[in-house]
Amino acid sequence: MWTLVLNCGSSSVKFALLRPDSGEVALSGLAERLGSEGAALRIDRASEKGSERRTQALAGGSYPAAFEALLSELDALGLRPDVGAVGHRVVHGGEAFSAPALITPAVLDAIRACVPLAPLHNPANIAGIEAARAAFPELPHVAVFDTAFHQTMPEVAYRYGVPEVWYRQHGVRRYGFHGTSHAYVAQEAARLLGRPLEELNLITAHLGNGASVCAVQGGRSVDTSMGLTPLEGLVMGSRSGDVDPGLHDFIARQSGLNLSEVTAALNRESGLLGLSGLSNDMRELEEAAGRGHPGARLALDVFVYRLAKTVAGMAVALGRPDALVFTGGIGENSAGVRAATLARLGVLGLEPDDEANARAVRGTPGVISRPGPVVALVVNTNEELMIARGAALLLAQPV
Missing domain, CATH: 3.30.420.40 (ATPase, nucleotide binding domain)
Incomplete structure (x- = not known):
């Protein structure tokens, strides 16, 4: 099964169509410098001759423009029917999520509730989820949270020196981010160090x-x-x-x-x-x-x-x-x-x-x-592969 991974940051969108088990990549790319006149979309496609790269300017330089260009590319290459699941990077899951989650209306509402905690990122994550669900309504969509990896932090590390009621009623604590990247490079560093x-x-x-x-x-x-x-x-x-x-x-x-x-x-x-x-x-x-x-x-x-x-x-x-x-x-x-x-x-x-x-x-x-x-x-990070693996593990669990 191919998984389409969307990794939407504050000024960039990474994407990849890959196999979670082998890591084989059919299509990948990066939309960068979003919000500026220099916004561009780079597309890397695997071929018999190796990797083919093409870059195009993004009119308007917005996140929606980047996503529309990606969907057009999948259609043009005939790859859209091969997508079996969509994995989404979501920056902030608050205390509601400590593992990947199948996206439902309730899960999407919980992600929206975290927008005040990640105002640069969660809105972009939500936009990607909504656009992808409209494009692939028949596929399972999975959210993989940056905050999940850090749920193992001890209380001494995640608590602030603020009134207890702030934590109990409002969840004011340290959550941490970039969890998929930190988890991946830790594994790769161990491998490189033997x-x-x-x-x-x-x-x-x-x-x-x-x-x-x-x-x-x-x-x-x-x-x-x-x-x-x-x-x-x-x-x-x-x-x-x-x-x-x-x-x-x-x-x-x-x-x-x-x-x-x-x-x-x-x-x-x-x-x-x-x-x-x-x-x-x-x-x-x-x-x-x-x-x-x-x-x-x-x-x-x-x-x-x-x-x-x-x-x-x-x-x-x-x-x-x-x-x-x-x-x-x-x-x-x-x-x-x-x-x-x-x-x-x-x-x-x-x-x-x-x-x-x-x-x-x-x-x-x-x-x-x-x-x-x-x-x-x-170590070169690979958040897309970690997101695809997280989605695959969740979808492999018995219902």
């Missing part, structure tokens, strides 16, 4: 437009940098990451913004974009920093500092980390970010291997640090 996952203490760093770090002990999440919403933690593409909670009231009073407007600015106008005054795209910032742009240089420095500081903090959750794993668009492709981060982590015994780090680009994972008590490596 050690059982159950015996490893790993720090996984998923770095993209959204970014988070996770402490994985024996294959289970025991702490992570994101919290109640995807806004907590690291500096990200357009998200601020950690700020003083008093900032909301201060800015509201000083600028006349209401609390919703302040939160929107922290989600959409902050992070790398806010610091640089230029872009939320790491590729553009590295190029600009190389030309001497001060805002781009500051954004890179803050990003790396906060990342290294968070990685070091995760050692507290593990006691003794065995490895640091970089993944995601930035983690897999930016040798500069990786090198700068490792240079700040001598406290963990990490030292970059410049030659190995330079070789570790997408498609060539491996160790990028010199021998020491902790090893650093790059």
Whole structure:
């Protein structure tokens, strides 16, 4: 059975038509830089000659435009009848979901109820679900939640120091995100290191437009940098990451913004974009920093500092980390970010291997640090495969 996986982020849509058992991919691609004039759709199709790639501009640059282009591609290639199930990445499941769920009207309502917790992501997830259910009404649709992997965190890691009634009545706690990615790269890191996952203490760093770090002990999440919403933690593409909670009231009073407007600015106008005054795209910032742009240089420095500081903090959750794993668009492709981060982590015994780090680009994972008590490596994430496997496992269960 082929599974169509939709992985909708805040500024991108990854998709793949694949077999959950073998990982064979018939069609995959990425719609990126959504919401900008440079929005484009990249389509990779397996063929007898290998992989064929085609890129097209997306008029309007919106999520619906990306999804319509994907459906048109499936129809044009005659692949639409081969789809047996649809797996959807859903960022926030609150406390309602700790495993994949067959999408029903009640499940969709529960996902909608989590929109205030993930305002950049859950609406895009819901739009993908609704469009796909309309296109494939006869197929089962499964939601796989980013928050599910982190449900193994101990209470000491997920509780905030806030009134108990906030947690009991409103579910105010740390949930964590990027769970499918952290779970996948932990498994792959164990394989690359030739050690059982159950015996490893790993720090996984998923770095993209959204970014988070996770402490994985024996294959289970025991702490992570994101919290109640995807806004907590690291500096990200357009998200601020950690700020003083008093900032909301201060800015509201000083600028006349209401609390919703302040939160929107922290989600959409902050992070790398806010610091640089230029872009939320790491590729553009590295190029600009190389030309001497001060805002781009500051954004890179803050990003790396906060990342290294968070990685070091995760050692507290593990006691003794065995490895640091970089993944995601930035983690897999930016040798500069990786090198700068490792240079700040001598406290963990990490030292970059410049030659190995330079070789570790997408498609060539491996160790990028010199021998020491902790090893650093790059692993290419595959959230689509994890989503397809999660959907397959759920659908294989007896009714």
